[in-house]
Amino acid sequence: MNARSVVPALVATVFTFHAAQAEPGEIRRTDLLKEDISVSGRQVVQVRVDFNPGAFAVNHRHPGEEVAYVLQGTLEYKLEGRQAVTLKAGESLFIPDGVAHSARNVGDGRASELATYIVTRNAKLVEPVK
Secondary structure (H helix, E strand, C coil): CCHHHHHHHHHHHHHHHHHHHCCCCCEEEEEEEEEECCCCCEEEEEEEEEECCCCEEEEEECCEEEEEEEEECEEEEEECCCCCEEEECCCEEEECCCCCEEEEECCCCCEEEEEEEEEECCCCCCEECC
16 A cells, blocks of 8 residues: 555545544534623624534523524524523524523524624633533
């Protein structure tokens, strides 16, 4: 076996391994922006969150406000003290500072949201809540 035949075989093995490791309920976060704003001690953070079918973001809170905008699919949000709300692509939800919430992909395919946070500078962005 020469070097030309080893590289494609190795690449194919790596891709097969990663595909086998992917969970149907997987959530992937992509950090897009993190900048200080004019309000002392606060910053804006923007994240894209991709939900595989059936994926569930456990109950959690943030150190500030969140605006969730659904980019694709259908997501169900449960906010502490409120009834669940289901949003489709193009719809938004405001989540107040410190309010515990969860999100679930309730559609048939992948779902994605653009999450924009106005939070305490350098604080841990996600705090799990039991």
